[in-house]
Amino acid sequence: MIRTGLIGYGLGGCAFHAPLIDAVPELALTAIVTSRADAVRARYPQTKVVSEAAALFVDPQIELVVVSTPNDTHFPLAHAALEAGKHVVIDKPFANSVAEAEALVTLAEAQGTVLSVFHNRRWDSDFLTVRKLLDDRAVGEVALYEARWDRFRPALRDSWHEIAGPGGGVLIDLGPHLIDQALALFGPPQTLTADIIAQRAGSRVDDYFEITLHYGRMRAVLSSAAIVPAPRARFAVHGTRGSFVKYGLDPQEAQLRAGARADAPGLGVEEATQHGALIGGDGASQIVPSETGDYRRFYAGIAHAIADRAPPPVSPEDALAVLRIVELARQSAAEGRSLPFQ
Structure with a gap:
């Protein structure tokens, strides 16, 4: 133990x-x-x-x-x-x-x-589904990957997340999740372009961002906004054979916040109404059952790394790459230009 x-x-x-x-x-x-x-x-x-x-x-x-x-x-x-x-x-x-x-x-x-x-969102049900579809080349060669995390929070909150400074704002809050997922799928980009702003009146921190990662002809667009009453697709992946579109969030956070045990049956299992759709180039659509999410896999990997000297489930190098994207995104937005990833 x-x-x-x-x-x-x-x-x-x-x-x-x-x-x-x-x-x-x-x-x-x-x-x-x-x-x-x-x-x-x-x-x-x-x-x-x-x-x-x-x-x-x-x-x-x-x-x-x-x-x-x-x-x-x-x-x-x-x-x-x-x-x-x-x-x-x-x-x-x-x-x-x-x-x-x-x-x-x-x-x-x-x-x-x-x-x-x-970086627990590597074990979200929807992300695991996207990863499996890409491994199976279900959409063909990817041309556009979109991952968005929208909220409807027009009112400011009394929270440390909204205090001006390097630790506040949605880019450093939700951005690492989206960035880590994109890097896990596609690796480091060649360049990036970012738009970061505070949209809510009186906000002292950024509450909107859109980062475009450039991979040759492919683009990965990562975005979050606080004034979106009707959320956009959580994932939309478009390729030469079709598209996969998925709304809603993995259920684990809601289940755990409600007091469920992390090893409870059904944890990480999405309702069928939340499953995404795979749409072919001919317009034919089929529902894709979501993989089962399981955040326990992170801590099982940590235990394995400590006991057996295995690589950790999220390496420090991977986490450093996420922060480099965050810093470059801020610079890109401030200077209004694309920047190389180094």
Whole structure:
């Protein structure tokens, strides 16, 4: 059993990390850093509650530290955990800058510890379906890949996500999910072009972005907007043999937020009404049942990496590439031009 300490029991810690860690047999949810002691004890009575992250760093029993806190704290907490010789998982984003992320990679290599980033959306039901269709060449040669994550939130919220600074805004919030998925499918682009703006009145952070990744003649368009009452397709993949179009989000987040166990039957299984459609060049359409999503696979991979020195499920290099895209996108939008990816 790999004794695991979790820093943070907000949405990320409560709905994602704690139930997933608890559902992987090789991991033990040993301690949680939070002020919400009653909430933890009600669900995880065997888990110790501590008030300071430093308690995890000095505890010789804790092998793995998971950082699920506001973005601005990812770097200092992860750095301290690595210095203490712990394996570390960081919720996305990896850090607020490429420079910070590179410092963490260097430290993890020096310490000989596992470092990974929670890009859980690689195990979304819809993304797994897209990946399978592309592996099967169901749409032929891809010409246009579109991935969008829209919301209808015209009112500003009292949240750290909407505080001006490098850790705020939708690009650093949802952008890493979309970017990581595109890189997992197609690898690094040659160039990119981005448009980033705050559309809501009074917003101090970006709430709209569209990034186009250039792959020769193929384009991957990644976008998110906060004022979309009727969401656009979550995925739309167009190729020489047809298109795949899919609406709606993977159900795991909603299920976990509602209190479902991560190993419950039916978790990650989409309703048939949410399945996407494959449309051929002749206009014929067929429904494609979604693959079953399973975020547990991330933490099972982390356990394997720690115990058996296997590659982590998300490598630090992959997470660094995501942040490089984020930084280049900001530069592209500011300068109004396409930029090479290096």
